[in-house]
Amino acid sequence: MGLLGAGTLLAAGGLRVYAGRPSHAHVAVVGGGFGGATAAKYLKILKPDLDVTLIEPNRRYYTCPFTNLYLGGLRDFESLGHDYRELQEDYGVRVVPDFAEDVDVDGRRLKLAEGSEIAWDRLILSPGIDFRWGALEGYDEAAAEKAPHAWKAGPQTHLLRRQLEEMEDGGTFVLVAPENPFRCPPGPYERVSLIAHYLKRNKPRSKVLLLDSKDNFSKQGLFMEGWEEHYGEMVEWVGLSNDGRVIRVDPDRLEVETEFGTIHRASVLNVVPPQKAGLIAHRAGVTDESGWVPVDPNTFQSRKAPGVYVIGDATEAAPMPKSGFVANNHGKVTAAAVVADLEERAVPKPTWANTCYSVIAPEWGITVANVYEVHDGELREVPGSGGVSPSGAPADFRRNEARYAEAWYAAISQDVWGTRPPG
């Protein structure tokens, strides 16, 4: 098992190397989001004597889930923040507020930005996504300051909210949606729904235009039904075959150009850019030419680097969507696989589940749910395991679904971060 020897802090030529306790296996987890924080917690639940280090630069993590409710004026931003006190105090996870900069797979070391190193026996990466800046012409990091993505929760989310508040009544909000795969397949559609809600209340002469690089999207029929019901003409979706694919962004003029040459001008422009696995996955050499991480479906161990496990949005886990729900499931299944591996036991047979709730208007929710398994060495949906909410359902059904969404958020936050009531 290659455990390192004595001491928690080894001096090696002036370099600080943290290796955990002698004769205890040490698992390092990168990223304290849905995947990483779950994995760290469940490693300790499954094997309390394990040494677990979580590396996450932010002391407070804000979830992407429910930022759309914040943008729509239905939720306070601080209610989306969570911290690592439960992991540290109740579960004994060592939380290091730093950024993992590089991985030495053969030497089983992790290099941190502040200069220290971590020696691990097993490594779990859950870094989420990064953007492929420039892959969409004109859309780079500087452009995002004018035309925000708000696809990571934080300053970008506030920027978009501010722009909506400053937008004139009668303006056009334009959202540019990417090709698959990307973080949160129903996310762009929930976002335009709740921004339409905000505009309908506050700037009712405005328009919402969604320019899409796809002809199909998640829960399409239900979204369109909801848009028609709540927002009528205000929301317009233009799919790929209707010249919805944007090929160029002009962040200064807030204009976008589609592939057949239509120029759309926005009052507020929200670009959800093409994506890839978080940087550390590329540094670790575990990504392939798609920019995502291929994994062994039973364990989520990297196909390229033994001992390195990758979970959450960074992975190629189709047909599972890139959702917080799935990342949380990955965290648990992979914690079990890592513990089994360390104890030299057979890996338990995994199953995963996902439910994506989307809120279209206050008290109006829709759902898609599925269960996943490994079949013939590949991930698949368990046949007949899931589905979407019925179309044409009565208002009390939709109200219940919106309440399930709220309850889900409270429950998963509890499960991942043990979030205590604010106080």
Add this chain to the structure above:
Amino acid sequence: MESRVSAEVSFSVEAGLNMNNKNDKKQRLPTPVPESGPANPGRRRALRLLVAGLAGAALTGRTPGLANNRGSAAWERIEPARERLNGATPKDGAIKLDLPGVTQDGSAVPLTVEIDSPMSEDDFIEAVYLYAGGNPTPELLDVYLTPLVGRARFSTRIRLNKSQSVLALARTNRGEWLAGDREVRVTVSGCLSRDDTYDFDAVMRTRVRVPERLEPGQIGEVRTLIDHPMETGLREDGEGQPIPERIINEFRAEFNGKSVLKARLYRAISANPYLRFPIAPNGSGEATFHWTEDTGESVSESFRMETG
């Protein structure tokens, strides 16, 4: 995979009307009225179908294109490809196929074919044939190129019934054969599946983008799309009746009357056939694009292109 029944998604197509501003130049034949199904000519209607893509292919229950000798080269395993080669052995790995390794939407998989060739009068790729051996019928697209494309590269969107390898064969003007293939994993995702409805009023509406002005010797890019369901003949309507095959089966691009690119489309080209290809015009003139449906109906569009 289950099929789901839901409301007609007609809103999208109406709301999404966003026509190319060149439409007034279009010479268009009357939109044909579908011959089968509960037709109600003149009124827009959405046809409710089972599931996206070629999933209806399950009706046939077999894949005639796929022989049982795994381990051999992709071109050896697909019967119509072997017939096309007629005994010739292609140079394998000489065609670059750009396709996603994993796709969650088999109804529209983006595909780019690229071949290293000078595309000069005496050395060019004359034909490219694309196959998907795991589909109910393996033929995808035949493309005939001329030096007027400037570069042997084009893109389209295809239907893949299941995980399989996509094969390309190419023939040079000297009669040499090239081959290339690529594995694609197709996963069914309930998160993305939807009812496939179609607005027949839009059928045969075209979109084209051509460069209006090019420098001499510069290679421009053409994008074309035609609204069409590309009905495979393998699906059923809401009443369980088979929907007859109805596809665009030919596309031609010409410059001053000379062929730039010609394509034969099969039913595994995605709905709303899309073709993107280069153009290297030898002077100023008129670019014309023709689409033909298997009913014999056709549409053309012409654009002026200036060089220099």
